[in-house]
Amino acid sequence: MYKYDPIDQQIVNERVAQYRDQVRRYITGELSEDEFRPLRLQNGLYIQRHAPMLRIAVPYGLLASRQLRKLAEITKKYDRGYGHFSTRQNMQLNWPKLEDTPDILAELATVQMHSIQTSGNCIRNITTDQFAGIAPDEIIDPRAIAEIMRQWSTFHPEFALLPRKFKIAVSGTEKDRAIVQAHDIGLEFYKDDQGQMAIKVWVGGGLGRTPILGSVIREHLEWQHVLSYCEAIIRVYNIHGRRDNIFKARIKILVKALGIEEFKRQVEEEWAHTKNGPLTITQTELDRVAQYFEPMPYETLPAHDASFDAAVASNPAFAAWVKRCVHGHRVPGYRAVTLSLKPHGKAPGDITSEQMHVVADLADAYSFGELRSSHEQNVILADVKLSDLYAVWEKARAAGLATPNIGLLTDIICCPGGDFCSLANAKSIPIAEAIQIQFDDLDYLYEIGEIELNISGCMNACGHHHVGHIGILGVDKDGSEWYQVTIGGKQGKDASIGTVIGPSFSAEEMPSVVQKLIEVFIRERYADERFIDTVRRLGVAPFKAHVYAEQKQGAVA
Amino acid sequence: MSNLIRLNADGVAEIVEDQWLRVIPPAAAEETVRKQAGKVVMFKLTGETAYTPEQIANTVIPATGNILVPLPVWQVRKDELQARLAAGEVGIILATHESVEALQAEFPDLNALPLIAVFVERFADGRIFTLGNWLRTRFGYKNELRAIGDVLRDQLFFHKRSGFNSFLVRADRSAQEAIASLNDFSQPYQGAVNDVPVWRRVNRT
Ligand code: HEM
Numbered sequence A: 001m002y003k004y005d006p007i008d009q010q011i012v013n014e015r016v017a018q019y020r021d022q023v024r025r026y027i028t029g030e031l032s033e034d035e036f037r038p039l040r041l042q043n044g045l046y047i048q049r050h051a052p053m054l055r056i057a058v059p060y061g062l063l064a065s066r067q068l069r070k071l072a073e074i075t076k077k078y079d080r081g082y083g084h085f086s087t088r089q090n091m092q093l094n095w096p097k098l099e100d101t102p103d104i105l106a107e108l109a110t111v112q113m114h115s116i117q118t119s120g121n122c123i124r125n126i127t128t129d130q131f132a133g134i135a136p137d138e139i140i141d142p143r144a145i146a147e148i149m150r151q152w153s154t155f156h157p158e159f160a161l162l163p164r165k166f167k168i169a170v171s172g173t174e175k176d177r178a179i180v181q182a183h184d185i186g187l188e189f190y191k192d193d194q195g196q197m198a199i200k201v202w203v204g205g206g207l208g209r210t211p212i213l214g215s216v217i218r219e220h221l222e223w224q225h226v227l228s229y230c231e232a233i234i235r236v237y238n239i240h241g242r243r244d245n246i247f248k249a250r251i252k253i254l255v256k257a258l259g260i261e262e263f264k265r266q267v268e269e270e271w272a273h274t275k276n277g278p279l280t281i282t283q284t285e286l287d288r289v290a291q292y293f294e295p296m297p298y299e300t301l302p303a304h305d306a307s308f309d310a311a312v313a314s315n316p317a318f319a320a321w322v323k324r325c326v327h328g329h330r331v332p333g334y335r336a337v338t339l340s341l342k343p344h345g346k347a348p349g350d351i352t353s354e355q356m357h358v359v360a361d362l363a364d365a366y367s368f369g370e371l372r373s374s375h376e377q378n379v380i381l382a383d384v385k386l387s388d389l390y391a392v393w394e395k396a397r398a399a400g401l402a403t404p405n406i407g408l409l410t411d412i413i414c415c416p417g418g419d420f421c422s423l424a425n426a427k428s429i430p431i432a433e434a435i436q437i438q439f440d441d442l443d444y445l446y447e448i449g450e451i452e453l454n455i456s457g458c459m460n461a462c463g464h465h466h467v468g469h470i471g472i473l474g475v476d477k478d479g480s481e482w483y484q485v486t487i488g489g490k491q492g493k494d495a496s497i498g499t500v501i502g503p504s505f506s507a508e509e510m511p512s513v514v515q516k517l518i519e520v521f522i523r524e525r526y527a528d529e530r531f532i533d534t535v536r537r538l539g540v541a542p543f544k545a546h547v548y549a550e551q552k553q554g555a556v557a
Numbered sequence B: 001m002s003n004l005i006r007l008n009a010d011g012v013a014e015i016v017e018d019q020w021l022r023v024i025p026p027a028a029a030e031e032t033v034r035k036q037a038g039k040v041v042m043f044k045l046t047g048e049t050a051y052t053p054e055q056i057a058n059t060v061i062p063a064t065g066n067i068l069v070p071l072p073v074w075q076v077r078k079d080e081l082q083a084r085l086a087a088g089e090v091g092i093i094l095a096t097h098e099s100v101e102a103l104q105a106e107f108p109d110l111n112a113l114p115l116i117a118v119f120v121e122r123f124a125d126g127r128i129f130t131l132g133n134w135l136r137t138r139f140g141y142k143n144e145l146r147a148i149g150d151v152l153r154d155q156l157f158f159h160k161r162s163g164f165n166s167f168l169v170r171a172d173r174s175a176q177e178a179i180a181s182l183n184d185f186s187q188p189y190q191g192a193v194n195d196v197p198v199w200r201r202v203n204r205t
């Protein structure tokens, strides 16, 4: 992974000093609340229900074991012994003290980490596929460009105070796992006719209260121009994006208002002035950064391993885990492993300090000392030998990290919701937990098969409910908590936004509502059809009929 | 004590006396809200107030000295100011919702102006940075470019990199303290006005 040189290190060190002084001025009253807000946000610090929340950047989801150990130490020392992986691959601390945050950042800087631009109206952490570099379906590893873009966007002087936050995702695979279409800018890497790395550029996607999938602004962009082209897009947005209404300030609203053709015209006109200028990425710079993303020093291994095959054959629990949590790898004899942070009945994405140490040890022993976080809020060991899988499983299982539910109904994406977040309409974690308990039967989960259930506590959509096959959204009705249900959302290249099935439900009803949706699916599905495909084939009607029919009978005035 | 910071010819920041008098139209009789200027008129209603004809007519313009005139006032009253422009006594204030094109329509050679000030009403309005960039790059403006209005210490570094070379710090803050923030970072990553990306600036290999 990328390693800091003295220049990178100096920038994070100078940031710590700058931020420490900002906190000092805030505490002494030299900075008003309003003045401090954007400054702390650009350092990932929210003020929440119980305490501030600090969001630490995990650039494109890549972590070294020593970084995770540092996070374990920090969560122990400054927080309550756990952290939370977010849907943008970052780590969040729920209980730090404001006065401690400069020290936390100083500690992070010692392991080449920071929380720069993890929040605020600026360019945020760039996200990508958790299997970048190793996925069998990968065409281009986008991480070198992602790192170049991380550096370019860090303290970008012109884009420090945009109308609203700005999220960029990159992906270079056949199957998009980074939801590029749901980002302000989505960069889809591919090889063009000449065999050169090229980019299809999406713009104006986003979830939140107005979910919109992006539009293609450029089919073919040479990689050398990615910075100047993105600058042109963001410059047009910075000038013309709305600043009067926070709910209409995202770039998606501007793109919709102008139409993609007019927006593109303005961007291309702007780009004409800067294309081929100093922002053009040189081969030397690409090579410098790309050397950090070279393939790992893999051993030459046979495609099969007898001890592994034997363990799968004789141990059903191990076999179940392999089926759900072990993924293909482009190098023979290797696999990627997802460590599930979705044990039934626990807050999705939470990881304790002790578990962090276990994961760091596993990474050192079995996966070249590196790991990744995914937007599904799990942790990945990307390079495990077949022959080591059994040992990894045993250790992960002992630490509660081997729930074999990846991609299944209980692998829920869930925002912090009303337990932590002051914007929430409703709690989300207890709903996730209740659903996990309701479906705490692995055989049944396997029968249901692949399905994505996403929960957000309000329309800001941190839990990506719009693109969940089943989406649950917390809504407020006369001061009490209700839940609206959508089905048919999907991430990926054929992304779609879910459809609301009808009036909302109380928290107690939610597990049985999900149960009923599943019943219709089991009744109607063809052979091995996935839930999403059944919904796409049949539409919402049969699901709606079943969920509300029984409800009506039960609901006696 | 002056609150004006200016970079001298060597790029070193100094606190200097302000030689310019800002021309401020009188308060409006009643609030008028108008549609946003620029290209995207059809959907934008950003609530920025425009000066009424009465306000502009009633604006008191000092008879002598260097004056900083809001663009809308100049547009209406330029006849009475031509001689002073020629004498180098007129600078223009561009508000963040106004366009550089509108300014250039008035001054085909922007370098006829010794000073352009960009007025930012709320510090969080990042349009000021793009305006600075455009003035310096696409429009080739070379003279003094000043940030005025809600100008605070924690944005100065960005103002500087966006092409500003003078900064009128908000009156209730100390320019003396703010000046340090112009050097918050010694080797920024990205290119900016008059600067190239770090990989073209130093050898990182
Ligand atoms: C608890 C404190 C949090 C607060 C106050 C918060 C606030 C917000 C707000 C206001 C938005 C909507 C912005 C907009 O659409 O313009 C948003 C979006 C989002 N948040 Fe959070 N959030 C919090 C925690 C989280 C967490 C823990 C995650 C990850 C699990 C997360 C992931 C996201 C994502 C992915 C979006 C993007 C939706 C989109 O593309 O529009 N947030 N958040």
Ligand code: SF4
Binding pocket: A415, A416, A417, A418, A421, A422, A423, A424, A425, A456, A457, A458, A459, A460, A461, A462, A463
């Ligand atoms: S979706 Fe709403 S409730 Fe959930 S974290 Fe985001 S802002 Fe808070």
